[in-house]
Amino acid sequence: MSTAAIRHPALRPRPRRAPVGPAQLNGDQPLSAAQAALYMAYHAARNARNNALSRREHIRTRHAPACRSILPTDISPPRAALNSFFAFAAETLAPELAERDATILDIGCGGAPCLPFFEAAGYRGTYIGLDVARHPRWTDAPTRAFRKRLILADAAETDARLLPPLDLVISSTALEHIREDALAIARLSARLRPGGAQVHYVPGEGALPLYGPHGWRQYSPRCLRALFPDGVIYRAGGPISAVVHRLAITRPTQQKQPTWMIRYPGRYRLLRDLALSADRVLGNRPATMYGVIARA
Numbered sequence: 001m002s003t004a005a006i007r008h009p010a011l012r013p014r015p016r017r018a019p020v021g022p023a024q025l026n027g028d029q030p031l032s033a034a035q036a037a038l039y040m041a042y043h044a045a046r047n048a049r050n051n052a053l054s055r056r057e058h059i060r061t062r063h064a065p066a067c068r069s070i071l072p073t074d075i076s077p078p079r080a081a082l083n084s085f086f087a088f089a090a091e092t093l094a095p096e097l098a099e100r101d102a103t104i105l106d107i108g109c110g111g112a113p114c115l116p117f118f119e120a121a122g123y124r125g126t127y128i129g130l131d132v133a134r135h136p137r138w139t140d141a142p143t144r145a146f147r148k149r150l151i152l153a154d155a156a157e158t159d160a161r162l163l164p165p166l167d168l169v170i171s172s173t174a175l176e177h178i179r180e181d182a183l184a185i186a187r188l189s190a191r192l193r194p195g196g197a198q199v200h201y202v203p204g205e206g207a208l209p210l211y212g213p214h215g216w217r218q219y220s221p222r223c224l225r226a227l228f229p230d231g232v233i234y235r236a237g238g239p240i241s242a243v244v245h246r247l248a249i250t251r252p253t254q255q256k257q258p259t260w261m262i263r264y265p266g267r268y269r270l271l272r273d274l275a276l277s278a279d280r281v282l283g284n285r286p287a288t289m290y291g292v293i294a295r296a
Helices: 033-056 077-097 114-122 180-191 207-211 221-227 240-254 267-283
Strands: 101-107 124-131 144-154 166-172 192-203 232-236 291-294
Touching: 033 114, 033 207, 033 221, 077 166, 077 232, 077 240, 077 267, 077 291, 101 114, 101 180, 166 180, 180 192, 180 221, 180 232, 192 207, 207 240, 221 232, 221 291, 240 267
Parallel strands: 101 124, 101 166, 124 144, 166 192
Antiparallel strands: 192 291, 232 291
C-alpha cells in the first residue's frame, strides 16, 4: 500500500466554521469585544429602522401608567416602571378575569415576581410558571389565592396541547431571551380561552445603550404589532430615568460602591419617581421598555 494514501487525522484540513452574523449573536452568551461591538451596531441600526417603520405605519402607542406610591425604595427605575405596568394591567383586566378561577401562564417566570400584582387585584386560581430552569426564589407552595405549578421547558418548544385552557398569558422581560419568540407566542396563544388576554413587557430601543448586549433583540411598536395585532402598546421609561439609573446604580456598582438606593433611600426614591414622571410627560421616548395588553 502506498504511504501517500495514508494521512494522519491531525493533518486533515479542519472544516471552516461559518461566520456568525450579528443577528445570530445572543447577548446572554459571552461575547468577545468585537462581537459585542457588532451586536451594539447591528441592533442600534435595527431599532432605528423598526421605529421609523412604526411611525410610517402609524402604530399608536400610549404613555406608561403613572408612577404609583406602592413602589418600594430598593428597585431601579426600569423595575419600578415594570411594577407600575403590571399593577395597571392586572386592574385593567380584572373585570373580565378576576370574577372566576383563572389559569395564568407566566413565560420565563423566574421567582414569580408578577403574581402579587394579580393577587392584589383580586385574581384567584392556578398559576403555571414556564421556564428553562428553576429559579432559586421559586417555591411550589400555594399562595393565598393561587395553586402553583412549574414547567421546565423552552417556551418555543413546549407542547401547548399538554397545557390546560388558559385565561391569561404573561411575560416580564422574557421574550427577548427566546430565539423563536413569535413561535412561542403563537403556540401558547392557541391555548387561550375566549375572553382571555395576554400581558407582556419587553425591552425597547432605549434599553440597548442602558444594558448593552442582552438577549436576542429589543422591540419596537412594529415588532409588537406583528406579535399582537390587536394589542394596546405602552411606552415606559425614557432618557431621564436612564440617566438616574446610570448615576445611581450603574456607576456605583462599577466602582464597587453602594448604590444610591442604599446610601440615600429616601432621596433616591423621590428622584427615581420624579424621573419616571418626567419621562412620562415627555412621552417616554426613546422607550426603555414596552408593555402590551392584548385581549383574545
